[in-house]
Structures are given as structure tokens and as C-alpha cells.
Amino acid sequence: MxxxxxxxxxxxxxxxxxxVVAVLLFALLPATLDIFRxxxxxxxxxxxxxxxxxxxxxxxxxxxxxxxxxxxxLGGYCMAMFLKLEASDPITTxxxxxxxxxxxxxxxxxxxxPAFWIPFKSLPFSLIAVVVLPTLVAFILGVAMFKxxxxxxxxxxxxxxxxxxxxxGIDGNQGYTGGRNGITDxxxxxxxxxxxxxxxxxxxxxxxxxxLLMILASQWLLSGKMGKMLLAMRDREDxxxxxxxxxxxxxxxxxxxxxxxxxxxxxLFVLQVGFISPSLVGIVPSIEMVIFAAVGGKTSLYGAIYGxxxxxxxxxxxxxxxxxxxxFLMGGLFIAVVVLFPNGIAGICxxxxxxISNRKKTAPSSVAGKDKRESVMLGELSAPALKGEK
Amino acid sequence: xFGYTWSELSSIFVMQSFSGxxxxxxxxxxxxxxxxxxxxxxxxxxxxxxxxxxxxxTVYLCSEIVHKHIPALAPYYFIVAIVAAFFAAGLxxxxxxxxxxxxxxxxxxxxxxxxxxxxxxxxxxFRSIFGAREVTPTLPDWLMGSxxxxxxxxxxxxxxxxxxxxxxxxxxxxxxxxxxxxGLQMRATVQNRVMSGAVGINTKLVDRFTxxxxxxxxxxAGAAFTTIGSTGPDSGSRYIVDTFLVVVFGGTASLLGTxxxxxGIAQSQSILExxxxxxxxxxxxxxxxVIVLMIRPKGLFASKVRS
Numbered sequence: 224m225x226x227x228x229x230x231x232x233x234x235x236x237x238x239x240x241x242x243v244v245a246v247l248l249f250a251l252l253p254a255t256l257d258i259f260r261x262x263x264x265x266x267x268x269x270x271x272x273x274x275x276x277x278x279x280x281x282x283x284x285x286x287x288x289x290x291x292x293x294x295x296x297l298g299g300y301c302m303a304m305f306l307k308l309e310a311s312d313p314i315t316t317x318x319x320x321x322x323x324x325x326x327x328x329x330x331x332x333x334x335x336x337p338a339f340w341i342p343f344k345s346l347p348f349s350l351i352a353v354v355v356l357p358t359l360v361a362f363i364l365g366v367a368m369f370k371x372x373x374x375x376x377x378x379x380x381x382x383x384x385x386x387x388x389x390x391x392g393i394d395g396n397q398g399y400t401g402g403r404n405g406i407t408d409x410x411x412x413x414x415x416x417x418x419x420x421x422x423x424x425x426x427x428x429x430x431x432x433x434x435l436l437m438i439l440a441s442q443w444l445l446s447g448k449m450g451k452m453l454l455a456m457r458d459r460e461d462x463x464x465x466x467x468x469x470x471x472x473x474x475x476x477x478x479x480x481x482x483x484x485x486x487x488x489x490x491l492f493v494l495q496v497g498f499i500s501p502s503l504v505g506i507v508p509s510i511e512m513v514i515f516a517a518v519g520g521k522t523s524l525y526g527a528i529y530g531x532x533x534x535x536x537x538x539x540x541x542x543x544x545x546x547x548x549x550x551f552l553m554g555g556l557f558i559a560v561v562v563l564f565p566n567g568i569a570g571i572c573x574x575x576x577x578x579i580s581n582r583k584k585t586a587p588s589s590v591a592g593k594d595k596r597e598s599v600m601l602g603e604l605s606a607p608a609l610k611g612e613k
Numbered sequence: 614x615f616g617y618t619w620s621e622l623s624s625i626f627v628m629q630s631f632s633g634x635x636x637x638x639x640x641x642x643x644x645x646x647x648x649x650x651x652x653x654x655x656x657x658x659x660x661x662x663x664x665x666x667x668x669x670x671t672v673y674l675c676s677e678i679v680h681k682h683i684p685a686l687a688p689y690y691f692i693v694a695i696v697a698a699f700f701a702a703g704l705x706x707x708x709x710x711x712x713x714x715x716x717x718x719x720x721x722x723x724x725x726x727x728x729x730x731x732x733x734x735x736x737x738x739f740r741s742i743f744g745a746r747e748v749t750p751t752l753p754d755w756l757m758g759s760x761x762x763x764x765x766x767x768x769x770x771x772x773x774x775x776x777x778x779x780x781x782x783x784x785x786x787x788x789x790x791x792x793x794x795x796g797l798q799m800r801a802t803v804q805n806r807v808m809s810g811a812v813g814i815n816t817k818l819v820d821r822f823t824x825x826x827x828x829x830x831x832x833x834a835g836a837a838f839t840t841i842g843s844t845g846p847d848s849g850s851r852y853i854v855d856t857f858l859v860v861v862f863g864g865t866a867s868l869l870g871t872x873x874x875x876x877g878i879a880q881s882q883s884i885l886e887x888x889x890x891x892x893x894x895x896x897x898x899x900x901x902x903v904i905v906l907m908i909r910p911k912g913l914f915a916s917k918v919r920s
């Protein structure tokens with residue numbers, strides 16, 4: 224039990240964090256927001272999966288990908304293809320010249336379902352593809368790049384190019400992918416109408432639960448050898464390599480994990496919002512996802528949730544009332560986070576927490592254990608600076 | 614062949630290779646400034662496209678002022694406007710380096726995010742000042758029209774102008790980097806900052822100047838683009854990935870690599886775009902670049918330096 228407490232819940236601070244987030248997501252937001260707003264929050268939380276992946280990849284693995292939208296999109300498209308096929312059965316599409324194929328294919332003078340769409344008639348296949356396809360793509364890219372020690376800025380530029388390739392590719396093949404409009408008009412998941420309020424509530428709670436589950440699983444992984452390895456790699460990569468570890472394998476693992484998380488997020492996005500389009504795949508959404516993680520604090524798992532929620536609510540709040548100001552604010556946010564708060568909200572919270580605990584410190588011996596833990600956290604905080612010296 | 618006669622085919626060949634050369638000069642113009650900022654200094658400037666847009670808007674502004682107040686100078690203003698674009702973008706670059714970039718030299722990934730933020734701010738500033746619609750400066754008459762060497766061949770003058778400007782600018786950059794004292798100081802600072810400081814080069818000043826020069830060149834590129842297309846607030850962001858790929862593909866520290874990769878990318882893109890429909894030509898070129906970069910991560914002309 225004690226092991227579970229320290230490894231999965233990450234001790235007292237971790238349990239407290241979990242409790243706060245759980246109360247916020249499961250009680251406070253559903254109680255105060257109407258279903259329209261709650262559905263929006265659910266949509267933001269699907270981006271939270273991507274941020275969580277970026278915390279792994281960027282915060283823990285030290286590699287920044289500017290193409291996470293690719294994996295979000297792949298997961299989303301896998302889900303959307305299944306839903307679209309279910310929505311276009313021969314009876315509802317009988318006015319088309321070829322009944323039984325998705326409407327956009329019919330508009331593009333296609334007469335048969337393309338071969339790569341056929342497996343997506345099966346729900347189990349689609350659900351597996353949501354996780355496996357992004358992971359596979361990440362694995363191939365990761366092996367190609369990390370084995371050759373491509374990292375840092377190059378990795379960022381190449382992943383950004385991949386995001387552009389995929390979004391242009393989807394955009395350009397309207398008959399196969401739905402083109403710029405994406406895949407729309409999704410209605411049923413195995414006969415269950417996903418457009419009703421009840422379904423939206425259910426999907427919201429599924430999203431929250433899955434996200435928290437992923438955070439707990441991440442904490443469990445990070446509390447073991449994996450976490451130590453990643454920390455060591457980020458601080459002194461060559462030393463880890465000289466100790467006989469395959470650094471690239473760990474990077475490939477985090478990249479695949481980040482991709483799988485993004486894929487799940489994409490699938491949940493499709494279920495809640497009811498469409499997917501290349502506008503969620505390209506360069507701009509991909510880099511926005513990075514800012515979610517950065518605002519929350521790139522090394523903080525829970526920060527990923529807060530960062531995503533805050534930036535997205537800010538975006539919809541400001542773009543509703545002051546569309547002119549929003550881009551200024553967003554740009555300022557990018558700069559401020561980088562220059563002033565490199566560890567985001569989590570960093571600010573840590574500083575405050577440390578100040579409070581310093582003030583409380585009356586008998587130094589009683590908090591020695593706590594100080595030790597804090598020094599580890601401090602080590603984490605100063606790591607990016609160390610890395611930059613290379 | 615493909616349902617064309619030979620004379621048609623040769624005309625297609627001439628026009629396609631011209632459009633390839635024209636794209637080459639566009640890519641090279643975009644990449645020159647970045648080859649200095651990213652290739653030499655290692656600063657990932659995602660706002661580079663916005664500096665091009667700044668140059669383009671400067672030309673537009675000059676055109677408006679000249680045509681409203683001194684229409685007599687209308688045929689000649691464009692040359693002055695290009696110089697103005699250089700200084701406008703360069704000065705903004707100077708300010709940006711002083712206020713933002715200089716704090717981030719040791720954190721390349723963070724530069725990437727900060728300059729993206731900068732690009733958002735600049736885009737919105739363009740939108741607030743010039744409006745969301747795309748604008749076109751009134752071009753002097755000598756830039757309009759086209760050469761017609763034969764009945765089926767048609768070569769636009771503005772394309773030739775951009776090509777000439779590209780040649781001139783590339784030569785100028787080469788002359789500056791490799792034949793001038795300041796260029797020598799720039800390259801010395803890039804190679805060994807501490808040693809350069811020790812022999813009396815003010816490395817911080819050199820950094821500021823180099824960044825500002827790269828931005829100025831981006832401004833000239835933007836000015837040249839006004840002859841080809843219109844300028845909108847988000848014009849810059851459309852070019853940024855291509856620009857980075859050209860520089861990375863050529864091998865970051867090599868000017869020759871940048872020229873070669875711009876040439877290769879432009880020719881293959883214009884040929885593929887002719888045979889493949891719509892955006893797929895571009896998609897296949899980008900895919901090809903990414904695959905090559907995975908095999909040769911340091912680009913085509915990698916300088917053999919230990920990092």
C-alpha cells in the first residue's frame with residue numbers, strides 16, 4: 224500500500240494535487256457550467272492528452288516536437304473514419320449516386336470505398352488503430368531520427384514539416400479524406416447517439432477519468448528507473464550514453480508514448496466535438512499544443528491540465544469579446560512563459576510553496592526529509608539551464 | 614508525348630524551367646536572411662516570415678505615400694522602397710535582438726517558442742495597422758508585362774526582376790561575409806565566441822548586428838515578393854516552413870548549401886507541380902526533403918565540425 228502511495232500517487236503533494244484536480248473536474252466544473260460550456264471543457268481536456276505527452280517528451284525527455292498535431296490528427300481521423308462509416312449506411316445515404324459510402328466521397332465522384340477505409344468498419348480495429356497508428360508513425364520517425372542523434376532544433380523543424388505535409392496531404396485528397404472540411408456529420412458510436420446531452424456528459428466524464436488515469440500511470444512510470452534515466456539523460460546525455468545505456472531507445476519510447484497519448488486525445492476530441500479536419504493537424508495547432516504544456520509547466524504532469532484549460536478558456540473568452548487583442552495576448556504569453564516563467568504555473572506554485580514552507584520552518588531537523596525532496600525538485604528546475612550550456 | 618506536340622513541349626519546358634528558376638530565387642531570397650540568423654548564429658527565428666511581410670508592407674507604404682503626394686517620382690520609387698524595406702526590417706530586428714533574443718542565445722528551443730509568440734504579435738500588428746485584406750503596392754510600369762520570344766513562350770518581367778535581385782543580394786551577402794572585415798568578425802564569433810572576445814571583437818555587438826542584418830535581408834525579400842503577389846498579415850507564416858527546410862536541407866552553416874538546396878527544391882517542386890494535381894506536388898517535395906534529412910540529418914553540405 225505504501226508503495227502504491229509513493230509510486231502511483233507520488234506521496235503527499237501528489238495526492239493533494241490529484242484531489243484538487245479531481246474535485247475541479249468531477250464536481251466543480253460539472254456543477255457550475257451548462258452542458259455547452261462543459262462540452263467545451265471536455266474538448267480542451269482532449270488537448271490535455273497532447274500536453275501530457277509533451278510533458279513526457281519535452282519536459283522529461285528534453286526533445287521538443289512541433290508536430291504533435293500529427294498524432295492528434297491520426298487518432299482523430301481513425302475514430303472519425305469509423306463514425307463516418309457508421310453514419311453513412313446504405314439506407315441513410317440512399318439519395319447518393321453510390322449509397323453506402325461517405326457523402327464527401329460521393330461528391331468527389333468516387334464509386335467505391337477506398338481500401339484503407341475498409342478495416343475501419345470494425346470498432347475494435349478503429350479503437351486499436353487510434354493508439355497503434357500514431358505510435359507506429361512515431362516509432363518510425365523516432366528510430367530514423369534519434370538513432371542518428373537528430374535532436375533539438377532540427378527535430379523541431381522536421382516535425383513541423385511533417386505536420387505541414389500531413390495537413391496539406393489531407394487537404395489535397397478530398398475524395399479520400401474529406402479535404403479541408405474534414406470528416407463531419409458524425410452521429411452514432413455503435414448505435415449510441417453521441418450528440419445528445421446525456422452522451423456529452425458521459426463522454427466528458429470518460430475524458431476526465433482517462434486523463435487522470437494517464438497521469439497516475441505516468442507517475443508510476445516516472446517513479447521507477449524510467450524517471451531516473453530520463454532525468455539523467457536530460458542533465459548529462461553523454462554521460463548516460465557512456466555508462467552503456469541506449470539513449471535513443473528512451474527518447475523513442477517517450478516519443479511513442481507522447482504520440483499514443485495524443486492519439487487518444489484526438490479520438491476523444493472527435494467523439495465530443497463531432498468532426499475532425501486538417502485545421503487540427505497543421506503547424507499552428509501543433510505549436511499551440513506546445514504552449515499549453517509550457518504554460519502549465521513543461522515538467523509538471525498536472526500542469527498540463529491547468530495549462531490547457533487556462534490557455535483555451537482564455538482563447539475562447541478573448542476571441543469572443545476582444546478578437547483584436549487575442550493574438551497580442553497569445554504572443555505575449557509565449558514570450559512571457561519563455562523569458563519570465565520557464566517552468567510555467569507549476570514553477571510559480573513551487574516557488575510559493577517553498578516560501579511558505581520556509582516561513583513555517585521552526586525546527587530545521589523535522590523538515591530535513593522534505594528539504595531533500597525539494598532539492599531534487601530544484602535540480603529539476605535548473606536542468607534546462609544546464610542543458611542550454613551545451 | 615503526353616498529348617503535346619514537340620514545339621509545345623519545348624515551350625512548356627522553357628516556361629517550367631523559368632518558373633522553377635523563379636521559385637528558386639524566391640526560396641533563396643527567403644532563405645538568405647535565415648541562413649545568417651539560423652545557419653550562422655543558431656537562432657531559430659520563427660518570426661522570419663513576419664520580417665519579410667514587414668518589408669512588403671514598407672514597400673506598400675512607400676507606394677501609397679509616393680502616389681498620393683509626389684506622383685512624379687512614381688516610376689523610380691521602387692528602388693528606394695527596397696532600401697527602405699531593408700532598413701525598416703533591420704531596425705525592428707535590432708530592437709527585437711536587444712529586447713528579446715539576446716536573453717535566449719543559450720536556449721534554442723525556448724527561442725523557437727518566443728519567436729513564434731513574436732510572430733503572432735507582429736501578425737496582429739499588421740492586421741490592426743493595415744487591415745485584414747491583402748494589399749498590393751502600385752508597381753511602376755517597367756515592372757509589368759512580359760517578354761515574348763516566341764508565340765507560346767511568355768516570360769514575366771517581374772520574375773526576371775526578382776531573379777536579378779536575388780543574384781545581386783546573394784553576391785552581396787557572399788562578399789560581405791567572406792570578404793569584409795565585419796563579416797570576418799561575424800564568422801569568428803560564430804566559430805569561437807570566447808576566443809573572438811579575447812582578441813578584441815565585441816561579440817555582443819556582432820550578434821546584434823548579425824541578427825539585424827538577417828532581418829534586413831528578409832525585408833528585402835519581402836519587398837521583392839510584392840512584385841509577384843499581394844501581401845496579407847499572415848503572408849509571412851506561409852513561407853516559414855519552406856524557408857527553414859531550405860536552410861536545414863542545405864546544411865545550416867553553408868551559404869553554398871543554401872543556394873544548392875533552394876535550387877534543388879525549387880526545380881523539383883515546379884516540375885512535380887506540373888505533373889501532380891494541386892498541393893500534392895508540394896507534399897511530395899516536402900516528404901522527399903524530410904526523408905533525405907532523416908538519412909543525412911546535417912543536410913547536404915554539412916560542415917565537418919564537432920559540436
